[in-house]
Amino acid sequence: MINKKVKSKNNFFWIYAVILAIFLGIFFLKSSFYNPKKINQDYFFKIFIKGDVKKIIIKHRELVLVYLKKENLSYTDRINPFINRKKIMTNSFQYEFEIGDLQFFQRKFEEYKKKYHLNTIIDFKNQQEYTITKFFFDYGIFLILLIIFWVFIFRKIGATGGGPGGQIFNIGKSRARLFDESDNIKITFKDVAGLEGAKEEVQEIVEFLKSPKKYTKLGGKIPKGALLIGAPGTGKTLLAKAVAGEAKVPFFSLSGSDFVEMFVGVGASRVRDLFEKAKDKSPCIIFIDEIDAIGRARGKSSIAGSNDERENTLNQLLTEMDGFGTHTNVIVLAATNRSDILDKALLRPGRFDRTILVDPPELNERKEIFQVHLKKLILSKKVDIDFLARQTPGFSGADIANICNESALIAARKNRSQIENKDFLDAIDRIIGGLEKKNKIIKPNEKKRIAYHEAGHAMISWLLEHAAPLVKVTIVPRGKSLGSAWYLPEERQLTTPEQMKDEICALLAGRSAEEIIFNSISTGALNDLEKVTKQAQSMVVIFGLNEKIGNISYYDSTGQNEFTFSKPYSEKTAQIIDEEISKIINEQYKRAKNILKNNEKKLSLLANKLLEKEVLFREDLKNIFGERSFSC
Structure with missing residues (x-):
């Protein structure tokens, strides 16, 4: 059945293509045969005195249409298969030209006509000569082509918009996919590992719909919606799939971008259609993935005076979720990783009553x-x-x-x-x-510098108390890096200034080792310097961990600073911030150099082993430095 449908669609496509080609051919042939040649008065009087002109018509006292006699028609005109020859001789003019002074032209015409004994007819037409029949004959083919083209386009748009028959009227219909008891959805809450807190709240929503009287008999109300917030890949959509597998109620699933369309009013129409279907299937659940596509805060980054289709869609969604006549058992689940840009009206109680945080797993x-x-x-x-x-x-x-x-x-x-x-x-x-690149050619002196650089990182991270301990260090190129080290960071909820300084010191150890051994530095510390600068900047500007700046944070959780070009502090404060950031980095750089100089022999031993084996593990550092001690 599917193959027959596809075949019939392809047949219709080729029929449209052939019809369009035929009409285009006729249109262009017709236009080429009916294009008169433009001449001047001198040329006209040359053919006029030869007796080749049968008739002239002067239109609006300025344009002259020249009709030639039958025997003077061009060969192309005589063999035209699409137009009757008799019609050409009587109705088609071959030349046209413009005149300046009508009296002068008419007087000259009469003189030549009398002098050469000609019987050429002259006529005047000042009224509009177009009739409905002639207009349709001249432009009807173009109109037919235009109608066929738009019917074809509308059928395609209707087909993508859904609905039987692919009609244009279905473009305002919702694209939500409906899951019910007949669908075999195998994902359940057992397949969602971790996320215990999020699962509890989502399971409770399913229970609301299964047995609402259990919660409403005490006077409570079923929540209108729940918003899943979390970083990409944390399991928001997986939770929604589990809800679809667990719930014994209809489940509508779609993305925020499914509401957006180039046509005005389509988004709002799809929202209305979605909630009408949901009310018919009540109790049910609507899941909108990536709701930030339509839920972005209104008024931001929009052109003044423009009719924003996205805002119209959001307004309709707000009305459907908490407007008049919304006392139905329809719960809206939504997911986003950009909750900071969502409109406040969407987040208020009564619409999304619950905000469920889906954090990275512990x-x-x-x-x-x-x-x-x-x-x-x-x-x-x-x-x-x-x-x-x-x-x-x-x-x-x-x-x-x-x-x-x-x-x-x-x-x-x-x-x-x-x-x-x-x-x-x-x-x-x-x-x-990234991918390991063992065949990458590296000069021996560069390889040695890389080995000391990575050995410096490994050594400092082993000797400092709050630095992450090493798991593996290698000088094999991987991705864009020429060498790399892997650490096992401590999972903590709070960070102290000492911990952040130890991390900065470990990051600067690579460049410090280069300076100690080679008396020069290289560009290999780019990634380290970027991390160090951000870490020191966060200490001073965000977390208030600097004595000179004090307990002040310039962090803006609302994101309003993204839309302004002014800094939240003065130029004098900006200078102090720059000085304090440089001070933190310079202090830790000197600290890293001192630790490495005091253990230079062990540094060289570690680097030479790294040159020999190319990959070292935690046990190799134990053999060189012993168990971790924090005297530094």
Whole structure:
């Protein structure tokens, strides 16, 4: 059945194409045959005195139309297959020209006519000669082409807008996909690892719809909506899929961009249609993914005086969610990673009563996510899930799923029958640092500088108390970096100035090592300097961790500074901020140099081992420095 439908659509397409080609051909042929040649008066009187002119018509006292006799018609005119020859001889003029003085022309015409004994007819036409029949004959083909073209375009637009028959009137219909009990949705809350707090609130929403009397008998009201907020990949859409799998009520799913269209009023029409369908299916759930596509705060970055289709769509959504006659069991779920730009009217109680934060998973939650994704993989018995969870701080659920998939691909590439721990570490390296480039040509002196640079990072991170301990360091090029080191950062909710300074010191250790060993520095510390500058700037400007600036933060959580060109502090304060940032960085740079100079032999030993093996692990640093001690 599907193949027949596709075939019939293709047949209709070719029929339209052939019809358009035929009409275009006729139109252009007709226009080419009916284009008279423009001449001047001198040329006219030359052919006039030869007796070739049958008749002339003077229109509006300024334009002369010249009709030639039958025997003087061009060969092309005589063999024209589309126009009757008799009609050409009687109705078609071959030349035209303009005259200045009508009396002078008429007098000269009469003189030549009498002198050469000619019977040429002269006529005058000052009224409008177009009739409805003639207008349709001249422009009818073009109008037919235009109508066919627009019918074809509207059919295509209607087809993309949904609805039977692909009619243009369906463009205002909602594009939401409906899931009900007949759909086999296999994702449930058991498939959503971690996110326990978010799952509890979402499960409660499902319970609201299943047994509303349990909550309303005490006088409570069912929430109108819940907004899922979180970074990309944290599981917002997965939660919504689980709701669709768990709920025994109809579930409408669509994206915020599905409301947006180039035609004015379409977005608002689709919102109305969506809620009308939802009310018919009540109780039900509407899920709008990426709601920031239509929910952006009104008045920002819009052209003054313009009719913003997105704002019209948002206004209609606000009305449907909390307007007159909205006492129905329809709950709206929405997801976004840009909650800071959403309109305040959308976030108020009565519309989105609940805001559910979907944070990146913690250590135990990452372990649960690994267990879900590792079920389908063939693993070695030595694979340590706890170790993998510790190696992925800050990773989202999507990142962990990608790591599991990459590890399987790496193991298959190496012709292994099982996935090992090393494959997971290689997958993490691949995702964080990029593809390994062992064939990249590096000069020996550059390779030595890279080794000392990375050894400096590894050494300082091992010796400082608050710096993240090393997991792996390598001088094999990967992605855009010539060398890299992986650390195991401590998962903490609060950070002190001492911890931030230790991190800055560890980042500056690479350049410090270069200066100590080679008495010069290179451009290899670009990424380190960028991180250091942002870290020091956040200490002074955002977190109020600087004594000279004091307990002041210039951070704007509302995002209003994005739309202004002025700084929230004076020029004098800006100068102090610059000085304090430079002071923090210079102090930690000197500190890193002092630590490295005091341990220069161990630094050289570590760098030489790195040159020899290219990759060193935590155990290698233990052999050189012993267990971590924090005397620095």
